[in-house]
Amino acid sequence: MIEFKTGEKFPLTKYLNQGELCVSIPVGDFFDALCCIDSPTAKEIQQFKTGRLTVSLFERSNIPFIIFDIGFSFDISLDATKVIQEKPDWMKNEANVVNMFLVDARTGILKASRMIGLPLDFCSAIRSIISEQLLQTDINTEAEISRINNSFTTDAMIKQATIKYTFQ
Numbered sequence: 001m002i003e004f005k006t007g008e009k010f011p012l013t014k015y016l017n018q019g020e021l022c023v024s025i026p027v028g029d030f031f032d033a034l035c036c037i038d039s040p041t042a043k044e045i046q047q048f049k050t051g052r053l054t055v056s057l058f059e060r061s062n063i064p065f066i067i068f069d070i071g072f073s074f075d076i077s078l079d080a081t082k083v084i085q086e087k088p089d090w091m092k093n094e095a096n097v098v099n100m101f102l103v104d105a106r107t108g109i110l111k112a113s114r115m116i117g118l119p120l121d122f123c124s125a126i127r128s129i130i131s132e133q134l135l136q137t138d139i140n141t142e143a144e145i146s147r148i149n150n151s152f153t154t155d156a157m158i159k160q161a162t163i164k165y166t167f168q
Contacts, residue, residue, distance in 0.1 A: 009108050010034075010101065016108040022074040024066070026083045029095030030123070033066070035074045036105040040112075047071040048102045048112040052168060055118065056161035057125055060148045062133040063141065064126045065157055068100065073154045078126065079141045080133040091130065096123045122163050 002011050010016060015023065015034055025032040037044070047070045056067040058075070067075040083090050096119070102112040133141065152160075 004099075004101065004110060004113060006110050006113060008110060010103045010110045013108075016103070018105075020105045022076050024076040024078050024083075026086045026090060027099075028087055028089070029093045030090075030097060031076075031078065031083070032099040032101065033068060033076050034101045034103065035068070036103045038105045040102055040104060044072060045102065045112045048100070049114055052166065053114075053116065054158075054164055054166045055116070055122070056158050056165075057122060057163040058152075058157040058161045059129050060152075061139065061144050062129055062136055063145055063148065064129040065148070066126070067154055067157050067161065069158060073158065075149075075154050075157055077145045077149075078130060079145060080130045081141060083130065084134070091127060094120070094123070096120055116167060119165055122165055125163055 004011060012025065015021070015036065018036070020037050022033070022035045025034055051070045054069045056069070058065040058067060063077055063079070065075050065077045067073060096117050098116050098118060100114045100116065101110060103110055
């Protein structure tokens with residue numbers, strides 16, 4: 001069992017020393033969200049832990065992008081081939097818990113974490129998109145994710161999202 005302790009080095013070291021990045025981390029039941037930013041401010045840390053949070057779902061080319069807006073926003077995508085490769089039973093689960101981690105990109109120190117439970121219809125929509133993505137054999141998903149990220153800002157994704165849910 002991996003322990004995540006605020007104020008200590010983020011234990012999943014393969015995500016560290018890559019500069020600023022936001023990625024999904026496939027876990028046995030669902031996914032976690034990692035946001036690495038340079039020197040997060042005290043305000044950003046507090047917003048991350050307890051601020052009003054809106055989670056949105058944006059989809060392009062059968063790729064789900066989940067956007068987290070907490071006063072600042074970040075998005076992650078799910079590449080079905082990586083998810084299934086790392087966690088083969090992922091699609092069989094009905095889990096809805098997402099652990100969110102805020103890490104200082106310069107130091108690798110975990111600054112804040114938060115656990116949320118997404119509504120089941122939100123989770124079902126994500127799994128449906130992933131199912132469609134798995135049927136595509138002629139697409140380089142990683143390249144397509146990069147193309148979409150270069151074509152849409154996070155704000156544009158929020159505006160075009162198909163599902164939104166706000167946590168107070």
